[in-house]
Amino acid sequence: MTKKDNALTKLLIICGPTASGKSDLALRLAHELDAEIVNADSMQVYRGLDIGTAKPTLEQRAEIPHHLIDVVAPDESFSAADFAGAADAAIREITARGKRVIVAGGTGLYIRALLKGLVDSPGGGGEIRAALQEEAARIGNLAMLEKLRKVDPELAAGLHPNNLVRIIRALEVLQLTGIPLSRYQKEHAFSERRYDSLQIGIQIERAELYRRIDKRVDRMLSDGLLEEVSGLLAAGFKRELKSMRSIGYKESAAYLQGELSLEETATLIKRDTRHYAKRQLTWFKADPDILWFEYPEKFVTIFQHVIEFFERREA
Numbered sequence: 001m002t003k004k005d006n007a008l009t010k011l012l013i014i015c016g017p018t019a020s021g022k023s024d025l026a027l028r029l030a031h032e033l034d035a036e037i038v039n040a041d042s043m044q045v046y047r048g049l050d051i052g053t054a055k056p057t058l059e060q061r062a063e064i065p066h067h068l069i070d071v072v073a074p075d076e077s078f079s080a081a082d083f084a085g086a087a088d089a090a091i092r093e094i095t096a097r098g099k100r101v102i103v104a105g106g107t108g109l110y111i112r113a114l115l116k117g118l119v120d121s122p123g124g125g126g127e128i129r130a131a132l133q134e135e136a137a138r139i140g141n142l143a144m145l146e147k148l149r150k151v152d153p154e155l156a157a158g159l160h161p162n163n164l165v166r167i168i169r170a171l172e173v174l175q176l177t178g179i180p181l182s183r184y185q186k187e188h189a190f191s192e193r194r195y196d197s198l199q200i201g202i203q204i205e206r207a208e209l210y211r212r213i214d215k216r217v218d219r220m221l222s223d224g225l226l227e228e229v230s231g232l233l234a235a236g237f238k239r240e241l242k243s244m245r246s247i248g249y250k251e252s253a254a255y256l257q258g259e260l261s262l263e264e265t266a267t268l269i270k271r272d273t274r275h276y277a278k279r280q281l282t283w284f285k286a287d288p289d290i291l292w293f294e295y296p297e298k299f300v301t302i303f304q305h306v307i308e309f310f311e312r313r314e315a
Contacts, residue, residue: 007313008196009095012306013111014104015040015284016202017277019212021295023056025202026104028299029306030064033102036094038087039068040105040114043246045083046074048232051225052248054216067094074232074243084113091195100310108283115197128175132168147171152180158282160275162245198309200302201284203292213273217248221266226252247272 012035014026026037039045043053047070056066067090072078087103087110094101103114136144141161148167149156155170170181177184204212229244229252237244239253248269255265284290293302 008193009091010100010310011091011115011195011197012100012102012309013040013115013197013199014102014202015106015108015111015199015290017204017209017280017284018054018106018273019209019216019277020202020204022104022106022202023054023060025200025295025299025302026102027056027060027064029303030102032303033100033306033310035100035102036065036067038090038094038101038103039066040083040087040103040107040110042078042083042105042107042110043243044069044105045071045078046243047072048074048228048235048237049243049246049249051220051223051228052246052252054220065094074237075241077242080109080113081118083107083110084118087114106280108280108287111199115194117194128172129168132171136164136168141167144168144171152182155180155182158279160279197289198306199287199290200305201290201292202295204294209277210274213277214270217266217269217273220248220269221262226255226265229253230256247276 012029012033014022014029016022029035030037037056041053043049044055045068046053049055055069060066061069068083068086071086091101103111105111132144141164144164144167145156145159145161148159148170151174152170156167159166159170161167173179173181173184225248229249232244232249233239233253233256239245239250239257244250244253251260251265251268251272254260255262260268291305295302
């Protein structure tokens, strides 16, 4: 985080569901604003995961500098806290060169960590977490999510059964404090703003979004997604890694192991991507600070809002 003349650094945030056009809008605005882009997609941070994460092309990255892409290997961890720290450093560097900053991506937790900080929830680990992990191994992820839904339906609504780490953490916080994590987050979140931000969300009809998702998955497969996953597996990156369990990669690995047909693989990737898009929308729609616009239809209106934002002084 940087401050100039005692004012918070201005950030333009472009968010929304996968396949909605975030990257295209960010690139277009970056050209107009003399800006650079900070990636806020949790899968694009991994080197070698290119096709299945819809990374900007090398040509696009040559046009406009992109930050926080390809920063860790597939077997390295990278948390929301790691993102916030790395993004802070990138923003300082960009603004020091007199450039504007656009943060673009669909990982809501990354954007929240950057703008508001992370909730200072109680420490965990030890016996409670170990017991929850043993229970999960015994009854399965879906049953654990259902257990969380009974005590914290608000938080559970935005989680997928595969996100066992967050499910267990939420149940752990409840046992430690007696407070649902969703309520804990609201009561203990940082109130001080870290940046002066304008958040633009891309609004899109559900049917059109699903059409784009299907088209994108077909293109990924034709562009060599299966070959990319095969290369990652051959390089020793196991299917159990967090990065390799992401959408597109886990299904492709199952196909390569003979567990799915090609048709089943494509169908599952499309289905899982649609479910992920719905969870993204649930997350972002809960944020009252996001302004929603159709894109590209409302580009002129978006641009007007953006110019006014960068030109106004903070009160």
